[in-house]
Amino acid sequence: MFSRLAWACGGIQYFGYISLSTLIELRYFVKEDSGDAGDGNDARSTSERSTTTSSSDVDEEVREWKIQPGRAATGTVRTTKSDPWGFPLYQMITGRHPKGGKHDGGKGARVIHPRHRLYASVNLLMSACFAFAVGESVARGWTRMYGGLNVDATFIGSIYDILRGFAVATVWQSVLEYYWHRAMHARWFYERAHKIHHFYVSPCCWCDLCIHPMEAFGYYCILYAPGFFFPLHRASFILYMAVMGVCGVMDHSGVDVSFADGAYDTTFHDAHHRLFFVNYAFPFDIIDRLCGTYVHGRTDPRPSPSR
Structure with missing residues (x-):
């Protein structure tokens, strides 16, 4: 009834998100339980402590990767090996x-929105x-996407088409x-x-999809629309979706990542x-630079305003 392409696209989107988020969680956040290793002062084991930590309590390893090292997870x-997998549906x-994750914050409790797991799922x-x-829609010819990638005399032209289409889709989404x-x-x-x-002032891995579903629906209409409005090489759309997907996860991971001399920087959205x-x-x-709403994520010292 439905095409293999449709199932592949849906599956890649779903399991790709889970895979990337899990890798980030394992690489940066999970450590030994405080009773098994060290003194528990790592920012990755802060689920049993208050939501902020003095700078003297944060070790150098955490300072190297965490955007807001003084804030708890x-x-x-997942921050310890005894914690469950952080995948909200799980x-x-x-x-x-x-640990501490049944509460909405407060001293000694993990800051977590009561509908985080439901909305993210x-x-x-x-x-x-x-x-x-x-x-x-692509399989049925309902979009304006076209082409494959043939390594022959048209290869350079195909690369140009891919990059042009990626730029068009990115500008559409960005504006x-x-x-x-x-x-x-x-x-x-x-x-x-x-x-x-905005419940999360210092978002961590798995926080990006804690959004009201109606808001998410509106954004997805923007995100997935370029192929219906513009003639795009199919590879352009794949590249565009890959970049947007990875950036969406990284922007809310709490991990300090920067590419191309700051052209992309996770501290910006943080x-x-x-x-x-x-x-x-x-x-x-x-767009923020053009509209006067930009601040440098690494240098602006202002504290979080009240909501």
């Missing part, structure tokens, strides 16, 4: 929680359904996402939807969660 992320099904499935629909995001900060939308995403009224764009900062 938030959300469902925790929701099994009823297992990270719904939104990941919704994203996979969008990918499935795009794949089926519409910027104004969509700013609209979400209007009081009516913020109080009813976007406030959920500063939006910390400072609120700046850095609305995703994943690149050019």
Whole structure:
């Protein structure tokens, strides 16, 4: 009934997200339980401590990778080997929680939104359904996407088409996402939807999909639309979706990553969660620079404003 391409697109979107998030969790956040190794002062074992940590309590290893090293782990992320996998659906099904993870913050408790697991699970499935629909639309010829990649005399032209299409799709997403995001900060939308995403001042791995599903639906309409509106090489759309998917996870991972002399920098969006009224764009900062809403994620010292 449905094409193999549709199933492949949906599956890659769903399991690709899980795989990348799990790798980040294992690489940066998971450590020995405090009773088994060290003194437990690593920022990755802060689920049983307060949500902020004095700079003297954070070791140098954590300073090297964590954007906000003085803040404890938030959300469902696994921080010790005895914690359950941070995948929200897994925790929701099994009823297992990270240490301190049944609470909404406060001293000694993990900061986690009460609907984080539900919303993240719904939104990941919704994203996979969008990918499935795009794949089926391509198979049925309902999009404006075209072509394959033949390594012959047309190879250079194909590369040009791919890069041009990637640029077109990225500009589309960047402009519409910027104004969509700013609209979400209007009081009516913020109080009813976007406030959920800003529950996390220092987001960690698995926090990116803690969004109201209606807001997520609106953004997915923007994200998946370029192939229906512009003539794009199929490889352009694949590259575009890969970049957006990886950046979406990395932006909310709490891990300090920068490419191409800061052209992409995870501290940029992390500063939006910390400072609120700046850095609305995703994943690149050019729109904020043009619109006067940019701040440098590494150098702005302002504390988080009250919500």
